[in-house]
Every structure is written in structure tokens, then in C-alpha cells.
Amino acid sequence: MDCTAAGVAPRVDFALVGHPESWKAAADVFSALRGPDRIPLPDDELKDILPWIPPRAVCRVDVKSIADAEAHGLYIDSFIPPDRLDAACVRENLTRVRAAAAYAIKAGARIVSLGGFSSILIEGNFDQLPPRRSTIFTTGNTLTVAFIVQGIEKMCAQEGRSLRRSTLLVVGATGDVGSGCVRCLAPKVRRVLLHARNVERLRRLAAELEAEGVDVEIGTDLGSFSEEADVVVCAASLPSPSLLLGRVAPDALVCDAGYPKNLSPDAATSRATVFFGGLGQMTGGLKFDPDLQGILNRHPFPDVVHGCLLEGIALTLEGRFESFSRGRGAITPPHVMEIETIAARHGIVLAPFFNAAGPVTLQ
Amino acid sequence: METLMELKPPAECTSPTASIWQDVLAQAVTGELVAAMNYAALAEICDDPREAGEAREHAAIERAHAAAFMAAGRKIGVDVVSNVDGKHWKRLSGAFMGCVAERDTIGCLIVQEIMLESFALASYTRVANVAPGSLGKVFGAIAADEQEHADHAMAILKAERDANPDRFDDKLHRLHLEVMSTLAKMLAKDCRDGHCEVCVSSCVKPSLFEVSLSAAQLRGASLQQYLKTLDALGLPGEITLAWIAQLPV
Ligand SMILES: NC(=O)c1ccc[n+]([C@@H]2O[C@H](COP(=O)([O-])OP(=O)(O)OC[C@H]3O[C@@H](n4cnc5c(N)ncnc54)[C@H](OP(=O)(O)O)[C@@H]3O)[C@@H](O)[C@H]2O)c1
Ligand SMILES: [Fe+2]
Ligand SMILES: [Fe+2]
Numbered sequence: 001m002d003c004t005a006a007g008v009a010p011r012v013d014f015a016l017v018g019h020p021e022s023w024k025a026a027a028d029v030f031s032a033l034r035g036p037d038r039i040p041l042p043d044d045e046l047k048d049i050l051p052w053i054p055p056r057a058v059c060r061v062d063v064k065s066i067a068d069a070e071a072h073g074l075y076i077d078s079f080i081p082p083d084r085l086d087a088a089c090v091r092e093n094l095t096r097v098r099a100a101a102a103y104a105i106k107a108g109a110r111i112v113s114l115g116g117f118s119s120i121l122i123e124g125n126f127d128q129l130p131p132r133r134s135t136i137f138t139t140g141n142t143l144t145v146a147f148i149v150q151g152i153e154k155m156c157a158q159e160g161r162s163l164r165r166s167t168l169l170v171v172g173a174t175g176d177v178g179s180g181c182v183r184c185l186a187p188k189v190r191r192v193l194l195h196a197r198n199v200e201r202l203r204r205l206a207a208e209l210e211a212e213g214v215d216v217e218i219g220t221d222l223g224s225f226s227e228e229a230d231v232v233v234c235a236a237s238l239p240s241p242s243l244l245l246g247r248v249a250p251d252a253l254v255c256d257a258g259y260p261k262n263l264s265p266d267a268a269t270s271r272a273t274v275f276f277g278g279l280g281q282m283t284g285g286l287k288f289d290p291d292l293q294g295i296l297n298r299h300p301f302p303d304v305v306h307g308c309l310l311e312g313i314a315l316t317l318e319g320r321f322e323s324f325s326r327g328r329g330a331i332t333p334p335h336v337m338e339i340e341t342i343a344a345r346h347g348i349v350l351a352p353f354f355n356a357a358g359p360v361t362l363q
Numbered sequence: 364m365e366t367l368m369e370l371k372p373p374a375e376c377t378s379p380t381a382s383i384w385q386d387v388l389a390q391a392v393t394g395e396l397v398a399a400m401n402y403a404a405l406a407e408i409c410d411d412p413r414e415a416g417e418a419r420e421h422a423a424i425e426r427a428h429a430a431a432f433m434a435a436g437r438k439i440g441v442d443v444v445s446n447v448d449g450k451h452w453k454r455l456s457g458a459f460m461g462c463v464a465e466r467d468t469i470g471c472l473i474v475q476e477i478m479l480e481s482f483a484l485a486s487y488t489r490v491a492n493v494a495p496g497s498l499g500k501v502f503g504a505i506a507a508d509e510q511e512h513a514d515h516a517m518a519i520l521k522a523e524r525d526a527n528p529d530r531f532d533d534k535l536h537r538l539h540l541e542v543m544s545t546l547a548k549m550l551a552k553d554c555r556d557g558h559c560e561v562c563v564s565s566c567v568k569p570s571l572f573e574v575s576l577s578a579a580q581l582r583g584a585s586l587q588q589y590l591k592t593l594d595a596l597g598l599p600g601e602i603t604l605a606w607i608a609q610l611p612v
Contacts, residue, residue, distance in 0.1 A: 009599070033608035045552075045612040052583030053607065054590050056600025074601070103600065290605065 014073035014316040015104035016061065016309040017097065018115040019080040021260045025298060026050055026082065029058065032295045053079045055100035057107070059292050064285030065317040066347030073316070074107055075288070075296060075309075076100045078118060082260070085117055085239035094121045094128065101137070102130040110321045113140040113312030116259035120237050124176070124327025138315065139325040140308030143348075144278040145180035146340040147307040148233060148257050150350045151277045152185065155253055156231070158362055159273065169193040169229030171222070171243065172236030174201040177257060177278070180331030181233050186214045193225045194218045196236070205329075222246035231255075233277070234262035243267060256355070259306055265356070275353045275360050278307045283347035300358050304351040314343040378439065380574050384498060385441040386567035387490060387574075388432050391502075392445040393561050394483055395429035397456045398422075398475060400447065404463045405471045414468075421512060428505050435501040449560035451549040455479065458541045469523050473535055476516035477592050478542045482550075484509045485584035493575040517595060524596050532598060539606055543589070547610040550582035586610075 020026035023043065030050075031040040041049070057074040064070045078100040080093050097118045104112045112135060114122060119139035122128050126137055156163040166189050172178040173194035186192050186209055194202050194216060202218040209216045219225050223246040230249040234256045243262040245254070255277035256263045263274065282303045288296060297305050305313075315324055324339060325331065343349070353360040402422035409415035429445070436443035447456065455474075462470030484506055491503035524531040548556065554566050568578040586607055593603045 009597075030608050033605045035609065038609060041608075041612060048552075048579040049583060049586065049607075049612075052587040053604065054587060054594065056590070056594070056604055058604060059601050076600075103594075290601070 009107075010060065011072050012074055012104075012107045012109045013071040013111070014061075014312045015107060015109035015112045016073060016075045016115060016312060017078060017100045017104065017112060017118045018075065018306075018309065019078050019085075019096075019117060020050075020082050021116075022082050023047065028295050028298060029292060032292055033290065047081070050079055051081045051084075055079060055096055055103055057103070058296065059288045059290050061313075062285070062287040062289070063282060063313050063317065065345075066284040067317070067345055069317045069319075069346065070285075071313065071316040073109065073313070074104070076103050080117065083240070085260070087239075090121065093117070097121050098128065098130055105130060105132045105135045109135055111135070111312050111315055112137045113309045114138070115140060115306055115308045117237070119176070119308070119327055122327065126323065126326065136321055136323050138311055138323050139176060139327045140306075140311035141176045141180065141327070142325040142331050142335050142339045143280065143311035143314060143343055144177055144257065144307035145184060145331050146336045146343070147280050147350050148177070148181050148235070148255055148277040149184045149336065150340070151255055151275060151353070152231060152233065152253065153188075154350065155255075155273065155275065155353065159253070161230070161253060163188050163231065165190055166230045167191040167193060167227055169195060169225070169232045169248065171195045171232065171234045171245075171262065174198065174205050174329065175235055175237060176325075176327050176329050176331065178233070178235040179205055179329040180336065181235060181257075182209065183331065184333050184336055185231075185233070186212070186216075189231065191215045191217070191227070193227075193229055195222055195225075196220070228252075234258055235278075236262050238262050241265065248272070259308070261356075273360065274355045276355055279304050279351040280307050280310045280343065280348050281305075281351045282310070282313070283349060299351070300354045301352045310343065310348050311339060314339065314346055314348050317346040318342045381439055381441050382563065383567055383570050383574050384439060384494065385436060385443060386562040387494075387571075387576075388436045388441070388443040389445055389561050389563065390567075391483075391487070391490075391505075392429045392432045392443050393447055393449060393452050394479065395425045395432065396445055396447050397452050397459075398479065398483075399425035399429065400456060401459045401471070401475050401479075404460060405468065405475075408463055408466045408468060408471075424508065424512070428508065431501055431505065435498050438497055444563065446561050450556070451545055451559055452561065454545045455542060458538060458545070461541075462538075467534075469520070469531075470534060470538060472516050472520055473538050474542050476513050477520070477535070477596075478538070478546065478589065480509055480513045481589035481592055482546055482585040484513065485588040486581045489576060489581060489584050513592075517592070521596055524598075528597070531596075532602070535593075535598070536606065543606070544611055546585065547582065547612070550578050550585065551612055552578050 055078045058077045061073045078096040168189040170178050174196045206216045206218050228249045230252050232254040241261040242264050244267050251271045254274045257278040286303045399422045402418045406415045406418035433443045459474045487502045487506035491499050571577050
């Protein structure tokens with residue numbers, strides 16, 4: 001990989017903080033680390049060992065931009081056990097995220113992307129992170145929103161759907177990702193349905209949209225909306241894939257942007273088109289050492305990574321070490337346009353479409 | 364405040380968990396006696412008389428720990444029988460003596476202070492949290508002692524690694540394969556290689572839940588302590604993660 005002198009710690013420009021999306025995902029990483037000559041760790045052993053592992057780097061990450069820049073980083077796992085993402089474990093998980101952040105700071109990372117639940121646990125309060133002098137943090141959610149929006153638009157175009165005439169449902173609408181998606185997509189659709197549990201926050205977001213002339217309906221019960229949605233974005237912070245969609249058009253377009261996924265395996269409606277959103281692809285070059293390509297990022301296409309993690313990489317390649325996304329629902333269309341332009345300049349583009357069954361082919 | 368446990372008459376030897384504590388103590392005493400032997404051997408290869416003196420002092424402290432654990436056993440009415448020739452402990456001390464034979468004081472410190480102490484510190488701390496009365500206190504106090512001398516060794520080891528990280532990490536990995544694999548087997552849920560030769564009758568591990576402990580928890584806490592120590596020395600996390608992932612289960 002790089003020609004660092006023996007014993008000298010290689011340069012770390014960026015760090016990507018993540019957590020295993022499922023026990024299966026964690027098992028795959030451990031099997032790869034054990035190598036082909038050892039039997040894979042039995043599931044019960046993995047569940048006994050993983051929670052004790054202090055947050056640490058899993059691999060080095062080398063990236064290349066199509067604009068000739070390159071950067072070096074670390075993928076740091078907080079090792080939040082995949083079945084302990086729920087509210088009951090918030091304190092323990094926050095401690096893990098802080099330890100992962102401390103690891104990134106110690107490694108000398110200039111920018112750190114807080115992937116998936118890492119930023120949710122921080123709740124936009126970067127003061128909760130360990131003291132640092134030259135490391136900055138981003139939630140990465142602006143690029144996530146960009147890829148969700150691009151995915152919806154591209155899918156509609158490919159399938160000959162009219163986005164303009166559609167009713168959009170956003171699940172987790174008041175969240176950082178959800179509200180960014182709502183702000184970007186609301187002007188492009190006929191009607192918007194906002195869903196989350198807290199009605200006060202729904203009302204506030206609805207008022208903001210109504211002031212812009214958007215036709216909005218809010219609901220804390222997915223079955224209570226007055227009409228069926230034909231385009232759905234799932235961006236709720238669910239600890240496991242448990243979402244059942246309820247009333248949506250039978251041939252709806254559904255983007256599941258959760259990390260872990262939102263949709264329950266039982267949610268599939270036969271004619272709906274479901275795709276995993278918020279994901280991008282590094283076209284310039286992406287290398288892991290140890291080589292966990294396709295294991296750490298277990299997608300049916302190569303070099304695909306979550307948008308939240310790619311944002312830190314894009315900012316590094318651009319030389320813009322700033323907290324581009326700070327959480328708390330502040331993502332607006334101009335921010336989204338800015339980060340997607342930066343990402344595209346370095347060959348970080350929307351990932352090909354796929355879902356749990358594999359690549360999504362045109363209907 | 365004295366706990367009920369300490370105020371009870373000697374009848375506590377009939378306590379249904381006494382035999383579990385007896386085996387836990389047997390492992391602890393064995394570990395302390397192995398540590399005492401290790402330090403005594405280390406003293407013999409130290410060129411610097413001051414370091415030799417310190418090693419002898421450590422040997423005495425470890426013997427005192429063993430004595431304190433035996434006394435704690437008597438207090439709850441059990442006889443603690445140790446066995447430094449028990450198969451796992453024999454391999455662990457064998458690894459240390461290999462370093463002694465090579466007059467490798469750094470290797471000795473790696474085995475004793477990074478590996479065996481990680482296990483001692485983590486497991487004593489866990490036991491201290493659940494063991495009743497004076498027994499818990501003894502484990503807690505000895506854990507604090509172990510922490511203190513581990514800190515002292517860390518300064519030496521850190522300086523050694525800083526001088527030549529590659530050489531240090533290679534040596535550490537070689538010793539890891541020998542020592543940590545043995546510790547992992549010792550703490551594995553199932554005793555695949557038969558009896559440990561320290562527990563009095565059948566293996567204590569399946570009964571640990573009766574005193575709110577488990578082999579998995581002791582292994583997890585020990586590995587965590589070990590990884591934290593390696594982090595403090597500056598070893599790359601992605602390397603040490605792979606080492607842990609590759610241990611036998
Ligand atoms: N694909 C990617 O690259 C990527 C990147 C970043 C984040 N994500 C994922 O996107 C999701 C949202 O992240 P975020 O940062 O926006 O989180 P967030 O700011 O905490 O927002 C979560 C949203 O979900 C709602 N919610 C939570 N539980 C719900 C439930 N049971 N039913 C309905 N709504 C619920 C919340 O509102 P109430 O509390 O009022 O219900 C809120 O609107 C997470 O799964 C995250 O991991 C994916
Ligand atoms: Fe001791
Ligand atoms: Fe000791």
C-alpha cells in the first residue's frame with residue numbers, strides 16, 4: 001500500500017466511524033480477519049467477544065480522486081453490538097462513540113465522519129466529543145441526503161414515474177437526514193406526508209414547509225394519512241429493520257436509507273420498487289488494508305460506501321477540513337448541492353441501485 | 364461497615380457457593396505463585412542491580428498476594444490448593460522461562476506485565492465486584508496492587524517500543540501467539556483439552572453463573588484490558604484487532 005518507512009505510523013487524513021449493521025456483518029468481518037485456515041467464530045462466541053472490544057481501527061482506507069488527489073484514513077468501529085442500538089443502551093453507546101472519536105483524534109485524523117448511529121447518539125452536540133485541537137467532525141448527513149434525493153430522481157426517470165405528480169412520504173421526517181430530504185424533495189412533488197413519533201416536531205417542520213407553499217400532512221400513525229404515498233423515503237433511526245409501511249401505493253417507489261435498514265423483511269409489497277438509498281460509489285479508487293473490500297461494505301457493487309462516510313472522504317480530497325454537517329436538522333438544498341458538487345469532482349457518485357435481494361433491475 | 368458475611372460464624376463453609384470460591388481462589392493463588400516464580404527468575408537475569416532488586420521485591424509482593432488469597436479462603440472455610448504445574452499455567456510460565464533463557468528482560472515484561480497482568484487485573488476486578496465481604500475486598504485490593512506495578516512496567520515498555528516499533532511488535536506478536544492463545548483456551552467456555560488441573564473437582568466455569576460471573580465475561584474483560592494496554596503502547600488497533608480475532612475459542 002503506501003511506502004511509509006518501517007515503524008513510522010502512516011499518515012491519517014480522515015477517519016470513518018461506523019458500527020456493525022448486523023451480527024451477520026460483524027461475523028463476516030471477523031471471519032475475514034481470522035483468515036481461511038481458522039474455523040469462523042461461532043455466533044455465540046462472537047456475541048460474547050465483540051461487546052468487550054474497545055473501539056479501534058478495523059482497517060486502513062486509501063482513496064483516490066478522479067481529480068488526482070489522494071488521501072489516507074482509517075475505518076474505526078465503535079463495536080456497538082448490533083442488537084443494542086436501542087434507547088436503553090444510549091449511555092453505553094455514547095461512551096463507545098466518544099472512545100471511537102478519541103481514537104480518531106489520537107491517530108491524527110483531520111476530519112472524522114460520524115456514520116449511522118454515531119451522529120444520532122451525539123445528537124448534534126459536538127461538545128459531547130472528546131477535546132481536540134486539530135480534528136473536526138461531520139455527521140456526513142448532507143451527502144447522504146444528496147444521494148437519497150439523486151436516487152429518487154434517477155429511479156423516477158428510469159421507471160418513467162412522474163415525481164412532480166407524486167405524493168411523497170418521509171418516515172423519520174423530522175430527523176437530520178429526513179428533514180434534509182423533505183426540504184430538497186418537497187418543491188419537486190405534489191404533496192408531502194411527514195411521519196415521526198413526536199407531533200410537536202412534525203408540526204414545526206410542517207409550518208416551515210407550508211410557509212413555502214408546500215401541501216403537507218403530518219401523521220404519527222402510518223395508517224392514518226388521508227392518501228397513499230407513491231414515493232417513500234425511510235430515514236427513521238430504527239435500531240433494527242422493523243418498519244412495516246402500512247398504506248402506500250402498491251407500486252410505490254421506496255428508498256430505505258436506514259443504517260441499519262428501516263424496512264422489516266416482511267414489509268415488501270410485491271409490486272413496489274425498493275432500493276437502498278444514501279449510498280455512493282468511489283470511482284477514483286478505494287483500498288482497504290487488510291483487504292476487507294466487499295466485507296466491510298457488503299453491497300452487490302464494488303466500492304460502494306454510505307454517504308455519511310463518503311462526506312468525510314470528499315471533504316478531505318477537496319482539502320476542506322470543516323464541520324460541513326453538524327446535525328440538528330440544518331440540511332438545506334444549497335448545502336446539498338454544494339457537497340454533491342464537491343463529491344462529483346472527486347468521482348464520488350450515486351451508487352448503482354440494489355436492495356436485499358441484489359441489484360435492482362428496471363421494471 | 365462490616366458485611367453480614369464477615370460477621371457470620373465459621374458455618375459459612377457450608378455456603379453452597381464456597382466450592383466455587385475455592386476454585387476461583389485456586390486459580391488466583393496459582394497465578395500469583397507463577398508470577399512470584401517469574402519475577403524471581405527475572406531477578407537472576409537483570410544486569411542492573413537496582414532492577415534485580417525490584418524484581419525480587421515484586422516476587423515477594425506476588426507471594427504475599429498468594430498468601431492473602433489463601434487466608435481469604437480460610438476465612439470462608441475452604442482450603443485453597445494451587446497447582447503451578449496445571450497444564451495452562453505450566454505453558455504460561457514456560458513462555459516466560461523461554462524469555463529468561465534468552466536473557467530477554469523485555470520479553471519477560473511483555474509476558475508478565477502485559478499479558479498475565481491484563482488477565483489478573485481484569486478478572487480480579489470482576490471478582491471483586493461480586494464476591495461477598497472480605498473476599499471481595501481482598502480481590503479489590505490486590506487488583507489495585509497489580510495495576511500499580513503494571514503502570515511501572517508500561518513506562519519501560521513504551522520507551523522500548525518507541526526505540527524500535529517493528530522489532531517490539533514482532534516480539535509481542537510471537538509471545539501473543541503462545542501466551543494469549545493459552546489464556547484464551549484457559550478462559551474458553553468449553554475445556555476442549557480436558558481438566559485444567561487446578562479446579563478441585565470438575566471445572567468451575569459452568570458454575571460461575573451462580574456467583575454472577577462467567578468464563579465469557581472474564582475472557583472478555585481480560586481481552587479488553589489487554590487491548591487497552593496495547594493501545595497505550597501505541598500498537599495499531601487494526602493489527603491488534605486481527606490478533607484478537609484469530610485467538611482460539
Ligand atoms: N444511508 C446512509 O449513508 C446513512 C447516513 C446517515 C444516516 N443514515 C441513517 O438514517 C437514519 C436517520 O438518521 P438521522 O441522523 O436523520 O437520525 P435522527 O436525526 O435521530 O432522526 C431520526 C428520525 O426518525 C424518527 N423516528 C425514530 N424512531 C422512529 C419510529 N419508531 N417510528 C417513526 N419515526 C421514528 C425521529 O423522530 P421521532 O423521534 O419523533 O419519532 C426522527 O424524525 C438512521 O437509520 C441513520 O443511521 C443513513
Ligand atoms: Fe499479584
Ligand atoms: Fe502482579
